[in-house]
Amino acid sequence: MQTAKDIMTGDVVTIQSSATVAEAINLMTEKQLRDLVVEPAGDGDAYGMLTEEDVIYKVAAQSKNPSSVKVSEIMAKPCIEVSPDMSVQEVAQLFANNHIHQAPVIKGELLGVVSVFDIVRETMWWQD
């Protein structure tokens, strides 16, 4: 059975919680990403997650200007984390139970991001 580390995207783009949402939109557009990992503010602080839906639901739907909203105001932090050794099925179950589409893969440090996209596209177990 494949695990989170087999299907995750290792090339993660991060942002600071103090950045503006406008900066986040530029970064997501430029890198064609649907989410950004928010870096911990210091030792012992948690990782956060900023997704497209956060921006659309909490900024666009509220008619707010993204330049005047900070990432810290709309991110999920602490966010749900995935361990690299978790099976793909467990990741899918975790996502279903918590209604999330992506989570950072963390073991001591940030290793990647896993999304429903990776789960559906990279999973091969039924083809064995």
Add this chain to the structure above:
Amino acid sequence: MAKVKDIMTPNVLTIKASAMVSEAIGLMKENKVHALIVEPVEAEKAYGIVTEADIAYKVIAHAEDPKAFKVKDIMTKPCISVKPDMSVENVARLFQNHGIHRAPVVDEGLQGVVSVSDILRKGQWW
């Protein structure tokens, strides 16, 4: 103010409700899309949608075989659809209110699909 028709993706991939989930996965992978629109069975009937999340939550999470399920077992139908003239802000509100990420654009037939990605990248609501 931008409208749905300005930001939507006009080329829509559709699938039949009777297709297997494994076929849906193949189509999504091949075309790099996150969802497929399910065609109405007859004219004037509702559209449906099947997304990556449906497949991950309802099939993979239970370690089920995608060849054992049909699209109709996991799709949302009727799904929320939008009109091409709806403003970007109203689409954002509709998506927020219903916790959805994308919707077919319908006006005398299927015109496209609009998603949170389209709003984020092309919406220019500010």
